[in-house]
Amino acid sequence: MSTENFQVDLQGIVDLLSHHLYSSPRVYLRELLQNAVDAITARRAADPAAPGRIAIQVDDRRLSIADTGVGLEPDQVRELLATIGRSSKRDEIGFARTEFLGQFGIGLLSAFMVADQIDVITQPATSGATQWIGTADGRYSTTEAPPRDEIGTTVTLLARRGAEQWFKQATVVELVRLFGALLPLEITVNGERVTDGKAPWEGDSRADLVGYAQDHLGFTPFDVIPLNNPAAGLTGVAFVLPFAANPAERATHRVYLKRMLLAEGVEGLLPDWAFFVRAVIDTSELRPTASREALFDDGHLEATREALGAQLRGWLVRLGSTDPQKLDKFLSIHQLGVKALALHDDEMLELVYRWLRFETNHGRMTAAELRERGNEIRYVATIEEFRQLAAVAAAQQLTVVNGGYTYDAELLERLPEVVDGIVTSRFDPTELSTSFDSLDPRTELDLRAFVRTAQETLDQVGCEVVVRAFDPASLPAMYLVDRSARFATELRATRDRADALWSEVLGALDTHDDSRPQLVLNHRSPLVRRIAALGDPELVKLAVEGLYGHALMLGYHPISPADSALVNRSFLGLLDQAVPTPEDPTR
Numbered sequence: 001m002s003t004e005n006f007q008v009d010l011q012g013i014v015d016l017l018s019h020h021l022y023s024s025p026r027v028y029l030r031e032l033l034q035n036a037v038d039a040i041t042a043r044r045a046a047d048p049a050a051p052g053r054i055a056i057q058v059d060d061r062r063l064s065i066a067d068t069g070v071g072l073e074p075d076q077v078r079e080l081l082a083t084i085g086r087s088s089k090r091d092e093i094g095f096a097r098t099e100f101l102g103q104f105g106i107g108l109l110s111a112f113m114v115a116d117q118i119d120v121i122t123q124p125a126t127s128g129a130t131q132w133i134g135t136a137d138g139r140y141s142t143t144e145a146p147p148r149d150e151i152g153t154t155v156t157l158l159a160r161r162g163a164e165q166w167f168k169q170a171t172v173v174e175l176v177r178l179f180g181a182l183l184p185l186e187i188t189v190n191g192e193r194v195t196d197g198k199a200p201w202e203g204d205s206r207a208d209l210v211g212y213a214q215d216h217l218g219f220t221p222f223d224v225i226p227l228n229n230p231a232a233g234l235t236g237v238a239f240v241l242p243f244a245a246n247p248a249e250r251a252t253h254r255v256y257l258k259r260m261l262l263a264e265g266v267e268g269l270l271p272d273w274a275f276f277v278r279a280v281i282d283t284s285e286l287r288p289t290a291s292r293e294a295l296f297d298d299g300h301l302e303a304t305r306e307a308l309g310a311q312l313r314g315w316l317v318r319l320g321s322t323d324p325q326k327l328d329k330f331l332s333i334h335q336l337g338v339k340a341l342a343l344h345d346d347e348m349l350e351l352v353y354r355w356l357r358f359e360t361n362h363g364r365m366t367a368a369e370l371r372e373r374g375n376e377i378r379y380v381a382t383i384e385e386f387r388q389l390a391a392v393a394a395a396q397q398l399t400v401v402n403g404g405y406t407y408d409a410e411l412l413e414r415l416p417e418v419v420d421g422i423v424t425s426r427f428d429p430t431e432l433s434t435s436f437d438s439l440d441p442r443t444e445l446d447l448r449a450f451v452r453t454a455q456e457t458l459d460q461v462g463c464e465v466v467v468r469a470f471d472p473a474s475l476p477a478m479y480l481v482d483r484s485a486r487f488a489t490e491l492r493a494t495r496d497r498a499d500a501l502w503s504e505v506l507g508a509l510d511t512h513d514d515s516r517p518q519l520v521l522n523h524r525s526p527l528v529r530r531i532a533a534l535g536d537p538e539l540v541k542l543a544v545e546g547l548y549g550h551a552l553m554l555g556y557h558p559i560s561p562a563d564s565a566l567v568n569r570s571f572l573g574l575l576d577q578a579v580p581t582p583e584d585p586t587r
């Protein structure tokens with residue numbers, strides 16, 4: 001039996017890397033930078049005062065990167081550069097040594113995505129220099145090189161045909177800035193320093209941070225939240241988006257690992273519910289995947305996610321207690337997203353329920369305010385139901401939430417499961433037990449002249465007038481709409497179930513044009529009776545117009561221009577009647 005070593009086709013491996021591991025050939029520069037940084041780190045471990053310079057020279061065909069790092073001994077050159085998967089940066093049990101960026105021993109191969117040849121000249125502290133030349137077909141040679149003045153390594157690439165775009169000076173400067181902006185080293189391209197090594201959150205001006213978001217993320221943040229997690233060696237900021245974001249899309253963040261850009265679109269750094277921020281962070285402890293374009297999703301990342309989530313939550317809570325107006329503004333931008341998440345995420349619901357506003361027949365109110373008004377929060381599930389019931393409920397001193405807006409009814413339904421002591425219930429229209437009783441024939445007859453005048457008044461807004469008797473007597477009129485739509489169907493179904501309820505109105509409606517809304521005047525209301533008894537048709541008109549406007553508003557109905565003209569006329573006309581004139585002070 002004979003044992004032999006595998007033969008590995010280098011070009012095949014490079015193809016594999018470039019198609020399946022790296023998102024773009026541009027990462028070649030990141031890998032070269034990273035090796036230079038690691039070499040400087042290794043040298044400084046023994047000699048903290050060692051220089052930290054990385055000098056890149058580039059013309060359109062050739063790029064060289066020279067570092068003042070530790071350099072390699074001749075036998076290390078053979079061992080490390082010529083063996084795929086061999087790295088000086090792992091310890092014996094195979095874990096990445098935390099002070100280094102690299103760990104897998106494949107980074108240098110990425111250079112073959114853009115170059116046919118890699119030339120390394122390296123000068124360690126204790127022995128002579130070595131030159132290693134590797135080519136994309138898998139061959140390499142090692143020779144002794146003339147000694148160099150400075151300790152360090154120079155890697156030179158010759159552009160592969162068709163890859164020259166990656167050797168343009170402007171491209172290289174852009175890539176160095178992208179990957180290396182935070183590296184605290186002197187990095188030059190063709191002699192010019194291209195980075196300052198400072199993270200945006202390391203300055204002390206908020207304006208700088210805002211400027212950073214504008215330049216790099218393309219928006220002016222609503223707010224900036226500092227992020228810190230010592231366990232992950234993490235610092236950074238979260239920028240709150242000034243526009244609504246889609247919570248279904250996973251938010252991505254810009255992550256630096258040991259001050260080198262990992263990627264601009266890293267997922268999973270923050271909890272899913274934090275869709276409203278974009279973070280920029282640097283971490284020294286989280287692990288990258290082999291592509292170095294994502295974070296390894298392990299327990300450490302999970303713990304970090306939770307810790308950062310707590311900081312974002314803290315921001316929300318603080319905003320709620322110190323600047324409710326700003327919180328309101330935040331919610332007005334992210335309301336839908338927050339609600340969508342709260343629907344699925346108990347923690348989010350628990351956090352935000354007290355600030356979410358709902359429309360009620362007593363104005364907009366938060367769940368907390370609603371809770372204070374009574375032991376039960378009642379809601380209706382559709383806007384139509386709300387319009388029909390708001391007036392009656394208000395007259396009976398009941399607060400009803402309009403759950404017809406996106407997510408509202410579902411949220412209210414779920415609230416008791418999450419928040420102790422809150423009771424919510426879907427309001428059944430039949431609960432109000434408003435029955436519209438017919439009038440006796442005698443009264444109908446007496447009212448004919450009045451109804452005719454009222455009808456003439458409201459013809460201009462396409463509304464029908466009927467008089468019925470219903471409770472509460474304090475409610476003079478109700479406006480019913482959209483009889484042909486869903487609500488009407490429900491009403492008819494209800495009528496079949498409970499005959500007294502709505503049935504009279506619906507019965508009356510069926511003999512009329514189904515598409516017209518209806519103003520139902522309440523004969524039990526003393527006010528309506530007084531109006532019906534008025535002799536002056538002009539005053540009747542004004543009063544009916546007034547009742548019409550009142551019913552529209554009570555039921556949260558949209559007001560058309562014709563409606564508002566009518567209501568204005570009525571209001572001024574009634575005032576004119578009510579306010580005494582100087583000539584006749586007794587009126």
Ligand SMILES: Nc1ncnc2c1ncn2[C@@H]1O[C@H](COP(=O)(O)OP(=O)(O)OP(=O)(O)O)[C@@H](O)[C@H]1O
Binds near residue numbers: 101104109153
């Ligand atoms: N500029 C350099 N100076 C000194 N040593 C270097 C330099 N570049 C590469 N090396 C050596 O070559 C080894 C292999 O480098 P390579 O980039 O392939 O892998 P790595 O950096 O160890 O890991 P990764 O695949 O995660 O980048 C390194 O571990 C390092 O020892």
